Amino acid sequence: MAETESTRRGRIRENHQVAPDHFLMKVLLPSSFPSPAPGQFVMVRAADRMEPLLARPLSVCGFQRSHGHAVLELLYRVTGRGTALFSKMKADDEVILIGPLGKGFTVPSGLRRAIFVAGGVGVAPLIFLLRELCLAAESPEDMERIFYLGARSRELLIGLEHLNGTCDLKLCTDDGSEGYHGLVTQQLRDEIAKYDAKETMIFSCGPTPMVHALREVVEENPIPCQVSVEERMACGLGACLGCVVEVRGPGAGSEYVRVCREGPVFDLKEIWERKI
Numbered sequence: 001m002a003e004t005e006s007t008r009r010g011r012i013r014e015n016h017q018v019a020p021d022h023f024l025m026k027v028l029l030p031s032s033f034p035s036p037a038p039g040q041f042v043m044v045r046a047a048d049r050m051e052p053l054l055a056r057p058l059s060v061c062g063f064q065r066s067h068g069h070a071v072l073e074l075l076y077r078v079t080g081r082g083t084a085l086f087s088k089m090k091a092d093d094e095v096i097l098i099g100p101l102g103k104g105f106t107v108p109s110g111l112r113r114a115i116f117v118a119g120g121v122g123v124a125p126l127i128f129l130l131r132e133l134c135l136a137a138e139s140p141e142d143m144e145r146i147f148y149l150g151a152r153s154r155e156l157l158i159g160l161e162h163l164n165g166t167c168d169l170k171l172c173t174d175d176g177s178e179g180y181h182g183l184v185t186q187q188l189r190d191e192i193a194k195y196d197a198k199e200t201m202i203f204s205c206g207p208t209p210m211v212h213a214l215r216e217v218v219e220e221n222p223i224p225c226q227v228s229v230e231e232r233m234a235c236g237l238g239a240c241l242g243c244v245v246e247v248r249g250p251g252a253g254s255e256y257v258r259v260c261r262e263g264p265v266f267d268l269k270e271i272w273e274r275k276i
Contacts, residue, residue, distance in 0.1 A: 028071055060074065130166055172187050183213065243259040
């Protein structure tokens with residue numbers, strides 16, 4: 001595939017397992033690669049291979065520039081043929097990336113408290129957002145950062161090395177093997193009343209059931225909430241219309257938008273309830 005303004009060929013610097021079926025890939029890219037915003041994603045496929053045909057969307061977990069090149073960090077879970085192929089790739093293997101794509105998170109000016117709510121591999125874009133907030137802060141007191149991270153069990157709590165020491169970290173496991181015994185949204189529900197909605201925003205990414213439960217929590221406690229929606233994508237460019245979701249439209253109606261173009265980050269109250 002020839003490079004264009006939207007495609008780049010990258011070389012894997014490392015690609016290692018961080019938990020069962022979860023991997024962190026670091027890709028070395030030309031310095032011309034555009035800086036992604038937290039919440040954006042890239043479409044990735046192995047270079048010089050025709051199969052699988054479709055690239056896979058991966059959230060950006062981190063991004064740095066140094067010494068005339070860029071390094072993109074991608075945290076992913078093996079869920080099918082494409083991601084299984086990624087998990088077997090080694091250092092110096094090449095990939096083709098399209099991106100960065102989509103609409104990321106928006107941090108209001110003067111925000112005093114950021115609450116992060118992540119489930120599973122949904123931690124990836126929130127790690128990136130947290131890093132950027134830490135870099136932007138002139139002092140640790142500028143913004144309180146509370147991170148609720150949930151997983152089925154202790155071994156599936158990923159990203160801890162990026163979170164420890166940067167936030168008030170609250171761990172939750174479905175089986176009680178680490179931290180709070182229960183769903184991440186349940187611990188948030190237990191504690192949310194102590195947060196002032198006027199100076200707080202929630203940023204979230206995780207599986208659909210978690211997003212549905214989060215909606216119920218914020219309906220009872222109206223703190224503004226942005227959520228990155230997990231949706232299957234074929235092209236990532238808005239052409240195939242394979243990732244549309246229903247959102248609130250004008251008046252009492254609804255309309256369909258593309259997650260890859262108008263998202264993947266949405267205001268939670270704008271997502272049509274039947275679709276989550």
